[in-house]
Amino acid sequence: MAQKTGALIFDETADRYDIRFDITDYYGGLHCGECMDVFTGGKWKPTRIEYGDNWYLVGIRAEDLNGLRVRI
Template identity: 85%
Template structure:
């Protein structure tokens, strides 16, 4: 299966992050443990979504996840 590239967005109605691929094309909501890659410092880095006091990406330091480029 080919990977799709999109941007992380926070879905306030579901209280979780989602990936937006196009205007009306979404992943469907991310859950703890979901693995994907994020584009940071000019390269793709494998990570996974987790929740503690707030949502975060393992191994990625970012104060705001909205808009980060990801592929899954």
């Protein structure tokens, strides 16, 4: 299966992050433990999304996850 690239967005109605691939194309909501790659520091890095006090990406330092470029 080919990977798709999009941007992380927070879906307030579902209270979780989603990936927006295009104007009407979304992943469908991310759950704890889902793996993806995030583009940071000029390269793709593998990570997974988790929830503690707030949503975060394991091994990725980011104040805000909204808008981060990801592929899954």
